[in-house]
Amino acid sequence: MPGLTKSLSFPTDVPTHSLLVVDYQLLKAGNADEVAKLWHAATHTGFWYLFNHGVEWEVNAMFDLGAETLALPLSEKMMYEQGDNGDSFGYKARGTIATDLNGTRDTVEFLNIAQDDALSWPRPTHRTYPSTVNARMDGVVVPFIQKSMAVNNTLLDIFEQLLGLPKGAIAALHDGGETCGSEARVVKTPPNQSSAGIGAHTDFGTLTFLHNRLGGLQVLPPGSQEWQYVKPLPGHAICNVGDALAIFSGGILRSNLHRVMPPPGQQSRFERYSVAFFTRPKDTVVLRPLAEESTSIADAVTANPKAEFYSGATAGEWTARRIRKLRLRNRKGPETWVEAKGTEHQNVFAGPGVVTASA
Ligand SMILES: O=C(O)CCC(=O)C(=O)O
Numbered sequence: 001m002p003g004l005t006k007s008l009s010f011p012t013d014v015p016t017h018s019l020l021v022v023d024y025q026l027l028k029a030g031n032a033d034e035v036a037k038l039w040h041a042a043t044h045t046g047f048w049y050l051f052n053h054g055v056e057w058e059v060n061a062m063f064d065l066g067a068e069t070l071a072l073p074l075s076e077k078m079m080y081e082q083g084d085n086g087d088s089f090g091y092k093a094r095g096t097i098a099t100d101l102n103g104t105r106d107t108v109e110f111l112n113i114a115q116d117d118a119l120s121w122p123r124p125t126h127r128t129y130p131s132t133v134n135a136r137m138d139g140v141v142v143p144f145i146q147k148s149m150a151v152n153n154t155l156l157d158i159f160e161q162l163l164g165l166p167k168g169a170i171a172a173l174h175d176g177g178e179t180c181g182s183e184a185r186v187v188k189t190p191p192n193q194s195s196a197g198i199g200a201h202t203d204f205g206t207l208t209f210l211h212n213r214l215g216g217l218q219v220l221p222p223g224s225q226e227w228q229y230v231k232p233l234p235g236h237a238i239c240n241v242g243d244a245l246a247i248f249s250g251g252i253l254r255s256n257l258h259r260v261m262p263p264p265g266q267q268s269r270f271e272r273y274s275v276a277f278f279t280r281p282k283d284t285v286v287l288r289p290l291a292e293e294s295t296s297i298a299d300a301v302t303a304n305p306k307a308e309f310y311s312g313a314t315a316g317e318w319t320a321r322r323i324r325k326l327r328l329r330n331r332k333g334p335e336t337w338v339e340a341k342g343t344e345h346q347n348v349f350a351g352p353g354v355v356t357a358s359a
């Protein structure tokens, strides 16, 4: 299937950022060197590769499910559109969100499936999905989500310990019979695009477990003025810290800016798909540093207090605001783009990639 091709090589002449490579099985076994590598990645770039994660079959099946679903007629997909109220779950049509300060339209479409809906299937918690999703809920979506949850929760347990938090402190923000924003996503970029698929952003939630086959994902490394591609490596997930975890940790863990551009070189002639799982806190959890529970977080906040640590927003409100303000139908002017910002807020006028998606 085009776009899902593995043979088209990633060009060697584009700026590329090399991420640390972390072995999930070694992490699970408590290997100290591997844990140190994860910590270094999460506190510096906020991005790393993760291999040996054991979700390969489910990831491939999600690529197939996404291709099949996003090939449905637009009229059918639009029955599941997420709308303009800040809801994340459902279908997002191409051209509905801004990618920059000027309001340039995005080029991607995607489908978000709520963790809550998968786990309560066949009873919907939030909403319903296209027939192609329903048909593979038991065989593909639920196993993908359950295994992705296990991977992210393993990483969160490690962060919890290294942040000096009491056992269960992070799990308590995510589990326990209440709704949450966690979701699976499949993104499709059409071939031969010249503008951003998804503009510069930080992820809204806790941790992202992403799977790429073609290039297109770019990061703005800390302190750099140059956007750099992240090269997809077979079998390797790309993981990153989101805003919620950056805030919980008082900025010790980094939620880094990234964006989706057309795939580099010859790869741009192909349709591009990506598959992601986003862990997000329970909707009612207030996003704030867990300073009373950890002296290292308290010290970090004292040394570097940031306004976005104290927005008072719950996780549900934080995500809804960011989505709502990106939707072009809600746009009033450049300020609406600024209002959509997350933890990169402080640099919103200074960051090279924030004011223009083609920077
Ligand atoms: O498609 C990708 O590689 C990344 C997508 C992304 O950053 C997102 O959906 O938040």
Ligand SMILES: [Fe+2]
Pocket (backbone or CB within 6 Å): 201, 202, 203, 258
């Ligand atoms: Fe993202």
